[in-house]
């Protein structure tokens with residue numbers, strides 16, 4: 001299923017319309033707007049009409065940009081900054 005429209009969003013929680021790349025069936029789903037969700041979760045969703053997911057169809061999942069910067073990326077930078085700061089203070 002691929003995201004075609006976000007109908008409402010509150011922080012990272014959203015409601016969206018997903019379209020099956022195989023048969024064109026459109027479903028409403030609630031989702032969570034982060035990289036893991038768009039990259040790992042939705043490509044495995046199976047269409048209620050034909051039973052195929054994006055990965056089942058052999059399609060490379062589209063990259064959906066998140067509304068807010070991704071926490072996982074920030075966590076890596078924060079760890080890195082702290083290490084740099086610690087090494088400077090020694």
Ligand SMILES: [Zn+2]
Nearest residue numbers: 020023047050
């Ligand atoms: Zn389908």
